[in-house]
Amino acid sequence: MNRQNVDVAVIGSGPAGMAAAIRAKQSGAENVVVMERAEQMGGLLHQCVHNGFGLLYFNEDLTGPEYARRFMEKAMDVKVTPLLETMVTKISPEREITAISSKEGYITFTPKSIVLAMGCRERSRGALNIPGTRPAGILTAGTAQRFVNVEGFIPGKKIVILGSGDIGMIMARRLTLEGAEVVAVVEILPYIGGLIRNEVQCLHDFSIPLLLEHTITQIHGEKRIEAVNVARVDNNRDPIGGTERRIECDTLLLSVGLIPENELSSMAGVELDPITGGPIVGEMRQTNVPGIFAGGNVVHVHDLVDNVSWESELAGESAARFAMGAKWAEKGKIALKPGRNIRYIVPQTISGEREITLYLRVSDLEEGVRLKIGDIMSKALRVVKPSEMLKIELPMAQLRKLKQGATEIVVDCEKRGK
Amino acid sequence: MSELETQVLIIGGGVLGTAIARELSRYKVDVTLVEKEVDFGWGSTKANMCIVCQGGDALEFRKEYHRSRLVWESIPLTEPLCRQLAVPFKRIGELTIFKDNEGMAKYQKLKTRAESLGITTHQFIDRDTLRQMEPNVTKEAIGALYDPMIAITDPVRLTMALAENARQNGVNILTGTEVLDISSGVDEFEVQTSQGSIKSKFIVNAAGMFVDKVAAMANADDFVVFPIKGYVGILDKKVGGLVEHEIHARPEAPGESNIITPTVYGNLIIGTPMKLARRNDYSTTRQMAEIGLRNAQKLVPDISEGDIINSFAGFLMFRNWELGWHECVVSPSRSVPRFISVSIGYPGVSAAPATGKKAVKLLTQEGLKLEENPNFNPYRKAITDFSKLSDEEKGALIAEDNRYGHVVCRCEMVTEGEVVEAIGRGATTLDGVKFRTRAGMGRCQGGFCSPRVISILARQLGIPEEEVTKKGGESRHLLYQSKQLLGVRE
Numbered sequence: 001m002n003r004q005n006v007d008v009a010v011i012g013s014g015p016a017g018m019a020a021a022i023r024a025k026q027s028g029a030e031n032v033v034v035m036e037r038a039e040q041m042g043g044l045l046h047q048c049v050h051n052g053f054g055l056l057y058f059n060e061d062l063t064g065p066e067y068a069r070r071f072m073e074k075a076m077d078v079k080v081t082p083l084l085e086t087m088v089t090k091i092s093p094e095r096e097i098t099a100i101s102s103k104e105g106y107i108t109f110t111p112k113s114i115v116l117a118m119g120c121r122e123r124s125r126g127a128l129n130i131p132g133t134r135p136a137g138i139l140t141a142g143t144a145q146r147f148v149n150v151e152g153f154i155p156g157k158k159i160v161i162l163g164s165g166d167i168g169m170i171m172a173r174r175l176t177l178e179g180a181e182v183v184a185v186v187e188i189l190p191y192i193g194g195l196i197r198n199e200v201q202c203l204h205d206f207s208i209p210l211l212l213e214h215t216i217t218q219i220h221g222e223k224r225i226e227a228v229n230v231a232r233v234d235n236n237r238d239p240i241g242g243t244e245r246r247i248e249c250d251t252l253l254l255s256v257g258l259i260p261e262n263e264l265s266s267m268a269g270v271e272l273d274p275i276t277g278g279p280i281v282g283e284m285r286q287t288n289v290p291g292i293f294a295g296g297n298v299v300h301v302h303d304l305v306d307n308v309s310w311e312s313e314l315a316g317e318s319a320a321r322f323a324m325g326a327k328w329a330e331k332g333k334i335a336l337k338p339g340r341n342i343r344y345i346v347p348q349t350i351s352g353e354r355e356i357t358l359y360l361r362v363s364d365l366e367e368g369v370r371l372k373i374g375d376i377m378s379k380a381l382r383v384v385k386p387s388e389m390l391k392i393e394l395p396m397a398q399l400r401k402l403k404q405g406a407t408e409i410v411v412d413c414e415k416r417g418k
Numbered sequence: 419m420s421e422l423e424t425q426v427l428i429i430g431g432g433v434l435g436t437a438i439a440r441e442l443s444r445y446k447v448d449v450t451l452v453e454k455e456v457d458f459g460w461g462s463t464k465a466n467m468c469i470v471c472q473g474g475d476a477l478e479f480r481k482e483y484h485r486s487r488l489v490w491e492s493i494p495l496t497e498p499l500c501r502q503l504a505v506p507f508k509r510i511g512e513l514t515i516f517k518d519n520e521g522m523a524k525y526q527k528l529k530t531r532a533e534s535l536g537i538t539t540h541q542f543i544d545r546d547t548l549r550q551m552e553p554n555v556t557k558e559a560i561g562a563l564y565d566p567m568i569a570i571t572d573p574v575r576l577t578m579a580l581a582e583n584a585r586q587n588g589v590n591i592l593t594g595t596e597v598l599d600i601s602s603g604v605d606e607f608e609v610q611t612s613q614g615s616i617k618s619k620f621i622v623n624a625a626g627m628f629v630d631k632v633a634a635m636a637n638a639d640d641f642v643v644f645p646i647k648g649y650v651g652i653l654d655k656k657v658g659g660l661v662e663h664e665i666h667a668r669p670e671a672p673g674e675s676n677i678i679t680p681t682v683y684g685n686l687i688i689g690t691p692m693k694l695a696r697r698n699d700y701s702t703t704r705q706m707a708e709i710g711l712r713n714a715q716k717l718v719p720d721i722s723e724g725d726i727i728n729s730f731a732g733f734l735m736f737r738n739w740e741l742g743w744h745e746c747v748v749s750p751s752r753s754v755p756r757f758i759s760v761s762i763g764y765p766g767v768s769a770a771p772a773t774g775k776k777a778v779k780l781l782t783q784e785g786l787k788l789e790e791n792p793n794f795n796p797y798r799k800a801i802t803d804f805s806k807l808s809d810e811e812k813g814a815l816i817a818e819d820n821r822y823g824h825v826v827c828r829c830e831m832v833t834e835g836e837v838v839e840a841i842g843r844g845a846t847t848l849d850g851v852k853f854r855t856r857a858g859m860g861r862c863q864g865g866f867c868s869p870r871v872i873s874i875l876a877r878q879l880g881i882p883e884e885e886v887t888k889k890g891g892e893s894r895h896l897l898y899q900s901k902q903l904l905g906v907r908e
């Protein structure tokens with residue numbers, strides 16, 4: 001492969017990377033490479049053997065590996081070049097990529113444009129700082145998923161899960177099917193952290209106890225975990241004295257959230273949003289560094305893979321156009337500002353000149369609300385939750401209502417009927 | 419091992435036991451070291467602030483105290499030792515900040531005393547200089563006492579390197595071997611261990627937190643120690659640049675200490691509320707974590723709870739808790755000949771080089787005959803640190819062995835080649851690999867690398883994956899094979 005002539009280099013080959021690469025190729029970029037540290041493309045999809053993938057994108061209910069397969073085949077069809085077993089270690093602001101590979105050794109090259117598609121990682125125990133000992137048998141739900149579904153091992157047979165993220169709930173079901181007993185799913189908030197469909201299909205259908213407004217206050221066991229203390233929490237999420245009880249277990253899984261993986265982005269000088277943890281992007285998924293684009297969970301953590309694919313296609317198309325000479329402002333003229341009960345909005349800036357899809361999350365659960373996009377659009381919603389991403393299409397017809405020279409749009413989630 | 423005979427038996431593979439073993443390996447003498455854990459430095463040495471101090475940092479050090487002398491005598495020895503053993507060592511300097519003139523006056527007194535004892539490196543710096551040196555330190559500080567000599571190292575790696583080098587020079591080293599009982603004969607001890615019995619002429623008891631228990635086995639417990647628990651929190655590398663010196667302030671409450679320091683790997687660590695505690699209870703509490711964080715924030719306000727990627731507790735042995743941390747035990751038993759106990763509550767790492775020499779001297783006073791070992795090799799080669807190589811070196815190494823092109827830990831950028839090297843040097847567990855290579859020490863705390871390291875360990879050691887442990891014994895990481903719980907047989 002001639003690395004001196006790469007148009008678009010995509011970092012990561014999960015659903016985001018594959019979608020970006022395919023679209024870049026389809027948009028006219030000639031030489032598109034995908035850099036992936038694993039032996040095959042697909043990223044975490046391979047360990048997600050459950051269904052629920054592609055309901056929106058393909059109108060079909062697929063498993064993770066099936067969803068991956070479709071994109072892998074498409075990527076080969078359109079002649080994307082995968083660079084497998086290749087770990088990118090550095091990206092410079094001038095877009096020079098450094099990587100190591102067991103086959104090719106040490107690689108550096110400078111493509112015309114880059115798509116960041118490194119996805120996200122799980123929050124670990126340290127971030128939680130649970131008091132107690134440091135025994136074996138504490139792992140993130142995603143690591144457990146890899147052990148069970150890829151490596152063929154079961155971490156233990158009496159399991160407590162902290163956090164009710166989607167991977168945690170899916171692993172609760174998976175481990176139950178494997179013959180383990182999930183004794184509790186412990187969630188500090190009054191509502192689950194993942195999707196309702198997972199609460200129903202993974203917890204309720206298997207009678208797995210869900211303890212809302214509870215947290216783990218202590219870990220016991222010297223060599224291997226033996227038990228945890230669980231307590232109710234008050235409105236400030238502090239444990240309530242006297243509610244503590246001990247639950248015996250041999251394994252603790254953590255499903256306490258995902259964080260976009262942006263070490264490489266930072267090296268490249270990409271500006272990050274402290275709320276999403278991902279790059280600040282414009283509507284073309286351009287970052288502040290010319291020629292560097294980003295899509296999928298590296299930008300913000302999505303609930304559904306379908307949206308990851310769509311968002312990354314946009315990044316792939318932009319990267320191809322950039323490689324062919326198109327230019328944009330790094331920041332759109334109009335900033336989208338989170339207002340009442342809005343945690344974040346992606347993209348963070350827009351030009352106002354093309355129709356766009358907004359992805360946003362609220363800060364708190366609320367019923368009977370109205371979402372107001374400045375004064376150009378409003379939408380009534382029955383209920384909003386931090387765990388369910390909102391997706392709002394903003395057509396040109398609405399954008400034209402913007403005042404000349406407007407520099408920001410405030411998005412509010414207002415209480416209805418008052 | 420069923421029965422073994424040795425001339426000197428060292429009990430304990432912490433920084434002190436291994437330093438003594440390595441020192442003894444300079445001589446032609448038959449030495450055995452036993453450690454109950456499956457690896458070295460997993461006792462007090464593991465939970466550590468990693469500071470190589472000079473006895474002036476806790477300026478209350480006094481020359482008449484044995485321990486202070488060992489720390490001072492170690493000052494010129496530590497850096498060359500780290501160099502010989504290829505262990506990280508970095509002189510970062512210490513800033514002891516104060517917030518008012520009264521605070522400064524106190525340090526003035528301490529500085530004068532340090533100078534009278536021959537420690538002359540301390541100097542006062544004013545507010546502006548402090549701001550320049552450390553812009554993120556609390557604005558409340560009006561100045562600091564600066565000691566440029568203070569350094570940092572990696573105590574566990576130092577311990578593992580000492581053990582490796584001692585073994586290289588002929589010391590018989592047995593891990594997973596716990597001393598259970600000792601009977602003293604006329605000119606020989608008979609030591610019962612979990613792996614069989616050992617006959618030895620001399621015993622060096624360097625059992626750290628259990629120094630008094632081991633002494634009691636031989637009726638040599640003519641001293642008392644108090645187990646004091648301390649807390650250490652490790653911060654993410656992304657805030658690693660907040661300070662470049664060890665920053666320190668006088669504690670406001672007894673048992674607390676305000677300290678934050680960089681590590682040799684670019685993280686910051688904070689510590690440590692100290693409390694008299696039940697031995698062997700390594701658990702941390704919410705209260706410890708809160709005090710630790712609050713104290714660190716008094717030094718560097720920008721630190722937040724979310725920056726903490728791991729935390730743990732460790733034990734120090736104090737001779738006298740009421741009086742503070744004065745004295746240690748580095749002496750022969752008054753009642754049992756040829757039995758030496760060696761324990762330094764704080765700072766055992768800083769005092770290790772001289773303590774090794776001191777123990778050898780005590781052994782000769784007890785009658786051990788020593789003859790120089792002409793083959794003694796003081797050098798140990800480091801395990802490759804792939805991330806530190808130049809681009810050309812990286813390329814060349816992968817071309818030679820493509821396992822260096824396979825990254826297993828992405829947070830710390832550790833390759834399969836390094837993990838294999840670590841196993842070759844004696845790592846048998848996830849933690850053994852972690853302390854030698856840093857795989858699993860980064861912000862994801864092993865989420866990504868543990869499946870990979872487990873399969874490399876299983877392959878290299880020739881054991882099934884379910885037998886791989888986190889830290890030996892019952893700490894298996896994966897309890898069952900797929901379908902095992904269903905009782906399905908294939």
Ligand SMILES: Cc1cc2nc3c(=O)[nH]c(=O)nc-3n(C[C@H](O)[C@H](O)[C@H](O)COP(=O)(O)OP(=O)(O)OC[C@H]3O[C@@H](n4cnc5c(N)ncnc54)[C@H](O)[C@@H]3O)c2cc1C
Pocket residue numbers: 429430431432433434435452453454455458459460461462463464465466467468469470471595596597598624625626627628632647648649650689690731732733734760761762763764765766767768769
């Ligand atoms: C929170 C904290 C921070 C610290 N910070 C610093 C610092 O910054 N700088 C510094 O210089 N010092 C520091 N110290 C002090 C330092 O860690 C200790 O002084 C030093 O590690 C003691 O070493 P050791 O070899 O005596 O003990 P250990 O490391 O505990 O070694 C004793 C070994 O003996 C083994 N053992 C025990 N019983 C038996 C048995 N029956 N049979 C076989 N083996 C046995 C144990 O498993 C252990 O490995 C700190 C300590 C703590 C707790």
